[in-house]
Amino acid sequence: MAAPKDPRPCSIADTLALVGEKYSLLVLREVMLGNGRFDQLVRNIGAPRDILATRLRRLVDAGILGKHVYSERPQRFEYRATPAGRELHPVLMTLMAWGDRHLHADGDRPMVLEHSCGKALTPVVTCAACGDPVRQEHLTAHPQAPGWTIAGPAAG
Amino acid sequence: MAAPKDPRPCSIADTLALVGEKYSLLVLREVMLGNGRFDQLVRNIGAPRDILATRLRRLVDAGILGKHVYSERPQRFEYRATPAGRELHPVLMTLMAWGDRHLHADGDRPMVLEHSCGKALTPVVTCAACGDPVRQEHLTAHPQAPGWTIAGPAAG
DNA sequence: GTGAGAGGGTTTGATTTTCCAACCCTGCGC
DNA sequence: GCGCAGGGTTGGAAAATCAAACCCTCTCAC
Numbered sequence: 103m104a105a106p107k108d109p110r111p112c113s114i115a116d117t118l119a120l121v122g123e124k125y126s127l128l129v130l131r132e133v134m135l136g137n138g139r140f141d142q143l144v145r146n147i148g149a150p151r152d153i154l155a156t157r158l159r160r161l162v163d164a165g166i167l168g169k170h171v172y173s174e175r176p177q178r179f180e181y182r183a184t185p186a187g188r189e190l191h192p193v194l195m196t197l198m199a200w201g202d203r204h205l206h207a208d209g210d211r212p213m214v215l216e217h218s219c220g221k222a223l224t225p226v227v228t229c230a231a232c233g234d235p236v237r238q239e240h241l242t243a244h245p246q247a248p249g250w251t252i253a254g255p256a257a258g
Numbered sequence: 259m260a261a262p263k264d265p266r267p268c269s270i271a272d273t274l275a276l277v278g279e280k281y282s283l284l285v286l287r288e289v290m291l292g293n294g295r296f297d298q299l300v301r302n303i304g305a306p307r308d309i310l311a312t313r314l315r316r317l318v319d320a321g322i323l324g325k326h327v328y329s330e331r332p333q334r335f336e337y338r339a340t341p342a343g344r345e346l347h348p349v350l351m352t353l354m355a356w357g358d359r360h361l362h363a364d365g366d367r368p369m370v371l372e373h374s375c376g377k378a379l380t381p382v383v384t385c386a387a388c389g390d391p392v393r394q395e396h397l398t399a400h401p402q403a404p405g406w407t408i409a410g411p412a413a414g
Numbered sequence: 415g416t417g418a419g420a421g422g423g424t425t426t427g428a429t430t431t432t433c434c435a436a437c438c439c440t441g442c443g444c
Numbered sequence: 445g446c447g448c449a450g451g452g453t454t455g456g457a458a459a460a461t462c463a464a465a466c467c468c469t470c471t472c473a474c
């Protein structure tokens with residue numbers, strides 16, 4: 103086991119292999135905002151059309167987006183998130199929250215999400231089991247593959 | 259207003275501009291696991307050394323990582339997350355949770371995070387104001403820039 | 415005091431991606 | 445029959461990635 107040649111097996115890396123390329127998560131953002139048509143995506147994301155076409159194929163293949171006909175003649179399509187795609191919403195929220203906190207002044211947020219409780223959303227990640235907000239120092243990492251111990255404060 | 263040439267202003271895009279390149283979030287992962295040395299990063303991530311050097315410079319410039327001397331002679335460094343970097347932890351958790359759910363069988367998760375409550379962590383994003391788990395359909399998006407209305411189910 | 419590492423990178427040259435602009439096709443609407 | 449909307453594809457130049465080799469400093473064993 104000692105000297106692994108392959109990188110660490112990891113769900114973060116696996117997920118990023120599907121949605122980590124440039125523009126992919128922005129496609130998800132637009133689709134979740136209801137802007138699932140090719141031209142809307144090009145405009146709202148600012149991506150080259152050919153790259154966008156490649157990304158869309160990939161996301162459809164991965165089961166994250168579905169392609170739906172909204173007009174038969176002429177044939178026109180719209181991309182929508184599948185259930186698996188919708189479950190990426192937490193990723194988008196946490197990315198947005200970080201950018202709001204660290205890249206924008208308080209009055210300068212590009213978009214505000216209003217929660218059904220009436221307040222502007224500030225997302226907090228909690229533990230499903232106990233309900234407490236998760237803090238990194240309260241986690242212990244247990245790699246499941248042999249040879250992949252970790253060094254740091256959360257050694258396991 | 260009417261016909262925007264620029265893409266949608268958005269904190270998701272802004273954040274990804276800093277950490278969305280290939281390997282950047284994996285660097286964060288390793289650093290948070292306590293593996294902040296160049297060689298560890300190369301091995302555990304599987305990235306080319308030159309690319310890694312580029313990413314590290316960028317993350318340090320962005321204030322996400324700090325470079326710390328752990329040995330004077332010979333001079334040796336270690337990268338650590340700054341407070342801003344640590345606040346990206348929720349992004350990593352949500353990415354990991356998605357991969358665990360959608361890319362791995364139940365018994366096949368590459369890593370388990372144990373919460374201080376004693377259970378394996380399942381992260382849930384909640385609203386800081388009301389404490390409820392956030393569901394996309396309970397959100398209303400309010401773009402703050404003129405001309406950037408949205409089309410979808412969450413129009414605002 | 416020389417040779418073999420460890421650690422932290424940089425350099426070089428080939429391969430891939432991205433990017434941009436232009437083009438293509440279908441089917442309206444006039 | 446002309447122009448436009450929508451949804452792409454194509455071609456060639458520019459940029460990023462990759463793998464392997466190299467460099468430099470210092471330490472340790474011999």
